[in-house]
Amino acid sequence: MSLEIHDISKAFGGFRALDGVRLTIETGSLFGIIGPNGAGKSTLFSVVSGFARADEGQIRLDGQSLDSLSPPARARAGMVRTFQVPREFRHLTVRENLMAAAPKQTGESLLGLFFRPGRVREEEGAIAERVNQTIRFLKLSAVADQPSGKLSGGQKKLLELGRALMVEPRLILLDEPFAGVNPVLIGEIMERITELNTRGIGFAIIEHDLEALTRLVPQLAVMDRGKVLAQGAPQAVLDDPLVREAYLGGVS
Amino acid sequence: MFYAQLLVNGLVQGLVIGLAALSITLVFGIARFPNAATGDFMTFGAYAALSAHKATGSIAMGGLAAIIATGVISLLAYLAVFRRLAERSVVALLVASIGIAFFIRAVLGVAFGHSQQVFQVPLSRPYVFGSVRITPLDLQLAAVALAALALVFAILYLTPIGRQMRAVADNRDLARVSGIRPDRVMIALWLLAGSVAGVAGMMLGIKTIVTPEFGWEMLLPAFTAAILGGIGSPVGAVVAGLLLGVVQEVSTPFVGFTYKIALAFIIMLAVLLVRPRGLFGRLEGAR
Numbered sequence: 001m002s003l004e005i006h007d008i009s010k011a012f013g014g015f016r017a018l019d020g021v022r023l024t025i026e027t028g029s030l031f032g033i034i035g036p037n038g039a040g041k042s043t044l045f046s047v048v049s050g051f052a053r054a055d056e057g058q059i060r061l062d063g064q065s066l067d068s069l070s071p072p073a074r075a076r077a078g079m080v081r082t083f084q085v086p087r088e089f090r091h092l093t094v095r096e097n098l099m100a101a102a103p104k105q106t107g108e109s110l111l112g113l114f115f116r117p118g119r120v121r122e123e124e125g126a127i128a129e130r131v132n133q134t135i136r137f138l139k140l141s142a143v144a145d146q147p148s149g150k151l152s153g154g155q156k157k158l159l160e161l162g163r164a165l166m167v168e169p170r171l172i173l174l175d176e177p178f179a180g181v182n183p184v185l186i187g188e189i190m191e192r193i194t195e196l197n198t199r200g201i202g203f204a205i206i207e208h209d210l211e212a213l214t215r216l217v218p219q220l221a222v223m224d225r226g227k228v229l230a231q232g233a234p235q236a237v238l239d240d241p242l243v244r245e246a247y248l249g250g251v252s
Numbered sequence: 253m254f255y256a257q258l259l260v261n262g263l264v265q266g267l268v269i270g271l272a273a274l275s276i277t278l279v280f281g282i283a284r285f286p287n288a289a290t291g292d293f294m295t296f297g298a299y300a301a302l303s304a305h306k307a308t309g310s311i312a313m314g315g316l317a318a319i320i321a322t323g324v325i326s327l328l329a330y331l332a333v334f335r336r337l338a339e340r341s342v343v344a345l346l347v348a349s350i351g352i353a354f355f356i357r358a359v360l361g362v363a364f365g366h367s368q369q370v371f372q373v374p375l376s377r378p379y380v381f382g383s384v385r386i387t388p389l390d391l392q393l394a395a396v397a398l399a400a401l402a403l404v405f406a407i408l409y410l411t412p413i414g415r416q417m418r419a420v421a422d423n424r425d426l427a428r429v430s431g432i433r434p435d436r437v438m439i440a441l442w443l444l445a446g447s448v449a450g451v452a453g454m455m456l457g458i459k460t461i462v463t464p465e466f467g468w469e470m471l472l473p474a475f476t477a478a479i480l481g482g483i484g485s486p487v488g489a490v491v492a493g494l495l496l497g498v499v500q501e502v503s504t505p506f507v508g509f510t511y512k513i514a515l516a517f518i519i520m521l522a523v524l525l526v527r528p529r530g531l532f533g534r535l536e537g538a539r
Binding site: 072 | 411423432
């Protein structure tokens with residue numbers, strides 16, 4: 001079971017942000033992606049989540065082709081992304097943020113709302129219960145009914161993780177989950193990730209904090225200038241001469 | 253006490269403006285463009301109500317017809333035109349909505365003629381409170397408007413689709429990657445925006461006379477209220493609508509009937525110059 005990224009290319013004007021990226025990420029695993037700024041890491045997430053269209057290449061999740069699916073359909077297929085600069089529905093409360101992301105709601109249409117009110121109420125109960133669990137799991141209870149725009153940077157990262165969890169994903173794409181987060185909260189987020197992983201949820205994580213990342217993931221890939229330079233166990237990858245050249249500027 | 257009477261008249265008028273402004277602000281907040289067809293959605297609602305009222309003699313049936321027919325015509329406008337232009341500029345959508353406005357007006361002109369029509373509602377004795385007279389009809393209309401408002405706000409703030417509508421208004425891209433399907437949200441939006449405009453049109457039709465142009469003439473006050481209330485803010489639109497209705501009525505003795513429309517224009521300019529995010533506004537919602 002895996003996310004297969006097959007020869008994906010994406011250009012913005014004359015700039016090839018992704019240049020034939022080939023990567024296989026096991027859906028139940030923890031997988032790191034590192035690389036210098038502009039290497040194409042976030043663009044890769046955008047293309048994989050359907051946010052941006054690839055110029056070439058195919059993407060499959062557990063054998064199912066995602067190429068023709070819209071972003072919401074990809075999310076509902078079990079793969080969600082978060083953002084480098086955390087995003088939230090800032091005027092909605094933390095609770096509403098999570099509830100909005102729950103899939104398969106009968107009350108998503110006016111017809112469902114008016115003609116199946118009993119079912120809508122039942123589902124709302126179940127969703128509210130899942131949201132409560134998620135809020136407790138992420139330790140966001142204290143701010144559950146506050147507008148999410150008022151959260152701290154770290155809390156917003158947790159909220160993003162929560163919103164991703166609401167769609168019951170198999171794979172979550174985390175874009176720099178530790179950036180701008182205080183060290184205590186970094187530990188907290190790492191713990192949550194590890195625990196979710198033991199429940200079978202996979203993570204692909206873009207991160208600049210190499211130290212934190214290598215503690216977390218057994219496998220990582222290095223990207224540079226739109227290409228994957230190397231892939232494997234952290235130490236082996238970091239010792240790769242190509243990687244040292246590109247990423248660490250050849251410093252030994 | 254003369255002014256108390258004007259205040260009451262203004263509140264009823266204000267509910268009409270508020271409903272129209274709510275329709276505009278919902279569309280602006282979620283679909284992100286000023287819908288110039290809102291006035292003609294109102295006209296459509298008025299004719300739908302008029303026809304149903306003539307056929308059945310029931311104001312309630314008229315209201316139901318206005319809600320359903322205008323909701324449907326609004327949804328059709330979305331499916332046929334606005335959806336296809338969704339990725340285009342605001343200007344393209346605005347111009348398209350002006351086109352739809354003219355189209356609806358022309359069709360109504362052909363179907364119903366250009367002569368003035370009125371709802372044949374029985375005259376009834378007004379309730380008198382001191383020197384203020386309120387007709388039962390005004391009370392009924394106010395009740396209908398308040399019920400419509402209550403329903404819209406309940407949908408927006410208490411239901412799954414309302415939550416998703418607010419999520420899309422807040423951050424459309426995030427909504428999409430979170431698995432929220434914008435198509436569903438848009439369908440609900442256009443049905444709601446149309447129905448609300450339809451109710452406003454029926455109310456205005458009962459209060460005044462129905463012609464194919466009468467909704468278009470309400471567009472300026474409705475936009476003013478939407479801007480005054482803070483574009484994208486449903487509560488703001490309604491409050492500003494009431495405020496504008498009252499100000500227009502109370503100012504009539506000073507500026508004269510002819511110029512009360514101009515007042516809306518002056519208020520709109522003043523708000524845009526002095527406080528562009530309006531009373532309840534959040535400008536970032538209106539990119």
